[in-house]
Amino acid sequence: MVLGDMTYLAGSQLTVTVRSVTGTEFADSQDWRAVEAETTRAHYGVSHAWLTSWIRAYSPARLLMVRATAPDGTVVGIGLLESRRIGCWHFAGGFITPHARFLCTSGAEEDVWRAWSGWLGDNAARWTSLEAAGLVHDASSMPGAKLTQVPEFALPLPASFDAYLVERRPVVRKAFKQKLRRLARVGGEVRLVEAGRRHEVLERFVALHALRAEKKGEHHPHIDWRLAAMLASLPPDGGVDLRVLELVVDEEIVGVTVRLDHRETAYFYNAGFNPAHSTIGPGICLELASIEDAISRRMAVFDLGPGEWRYKRDLGGERRDAYRAVLTSSSPTRKAVRLAGRITSRVRPIIAA
Numbered sequence: 001m002v003l004g005d006m007t008y009l010a011g012s013q014l015t016v017t018v019r020s021v022t023g024t025e026f027a028d029s030q031d032w033r034a035v036e037a038e039t040t041r042a043h044y045g046v047s048h049a050w051l052t053s054w055i056r057a058y059s060p061a062r063l064l065m066v067r068a069t070a071p072d073g074t075v076v077g078i079g080l081l082e083s084r085r086i087g088c089w090h091f092a093g094g095f096i097t098p099h100a101r102f103l104c105t106s107g108a109e110e111d112v113w114r115a116w117s118g119w120l121g122d123n124a125a126r127w128t129s130l131e132a133a134g135l136v137h138d139a140s141s142m143p144g145a146k147l148t149q150v151p152e153f154a155l156p157l158p159a160s161f162d163a164y165l166v167e168r169r170p171v172v173r174k175a176f177k178q179k180l181r182r183l184a185r186v187g188g189e190v191r192l193v194e195a196g197r198r199h200e201v202l203e204r205f206v207a208l209h210a211l212r213a214e215k216k217g218e219h220h221p222h223i224d225w226r227l228a229a230m231l232a233s234l235p236p237d238g239g240v241d242l243r244v245l246e247l248v249v250d251e252e253i254v255g256v257t258v259r260l261d262h263r264e265t266a267y268f269y270n271a272g273f274n275p276a277h278s279t280i281g282p283g284i285c286l287e288l289a290s291i292e293d294a295i296s297r298r299m300a301v302f303d304l305g306p307g308e309w310r311y312k313r314d315l316g317g318e319r320r321d322a323y324r325a326v327l328t329s330s331s332p333t334r335k336a337v338r339l340a341g342r343i344t345s346r347v348r349p350i351i352a353a
Contacts, residue, residue, distance in 0.1 A: 018119070033048055034075065045100060045134065049238025055092075057226050068104075079116075088130075100134065101135055129327060135322060135325055150323060155301070157266075179284050190286060210272070243261060244259075249277060256286075257286040264299055265301040266301065269305070
């Protein structure tokens, strides 16, 4: 089903087309692979391998493919939307990845978003809200956009782990070495998990993440068995390389960190550890081992992901700002639908009780 096929003047003319697609059609998308090969803003979250695995693990009810095409027929921007209830659209994978957005060829991102804004404005009755994440340009011109600044942290990797430690502030370097010595004294070590054990250790990661969250009074429902299955199912030749490291004390796995290597960037994804072993600093020990592993693989950048936390600066992370955008339709009908949805969500728990 074609939802729209319209042309807008956006620096150059781009045709924006929105169509329903199946998971199989997405898996076979040559357009996505072509744009991914030409982008300079690569990220595992908008890679074909990641999104194909996400579809298989989460079985979204309805998917929409957005294409922005130049006059010569070249696709310069492409996006995958998950359509949920009452016309609420989310760029695919948004709950489990920090970048859920368009994938664009080099230099085309601004024009693609401008053209997409035109489509959304002229088709306001066809959607209610739209969420995107990992944006780096000013999206305030998009209809009904509400932007939230999200700090992200990354560090350039030197040629050796010794050089990495030398670059840290003396007080931080001393603290890191103390944690590593403390880990050695209790007989602990960090190991790279081989492919054959990944699913088992990823299930342990989910359990440890929940244990630590409970200790802190937090709840992270999206870190679950589906995520473990998805990570374990990432294709080895898809361009997203899964690296799982476990922290073991007395043959017990007390911590796990998950990393995703894409092109020349090593992305810290998430970690979990048993709070009962917090005295040995399991989080820092795991990340130092992961950084050392990334350096050994000659990765250029270690991306620590979104969120303002002191440990990211201590590890050498340099701040850069991205944006999360929530767009709302200007259509009076869609505004009424959105309001009805809010009322229903408030009433439902009372009825259930």
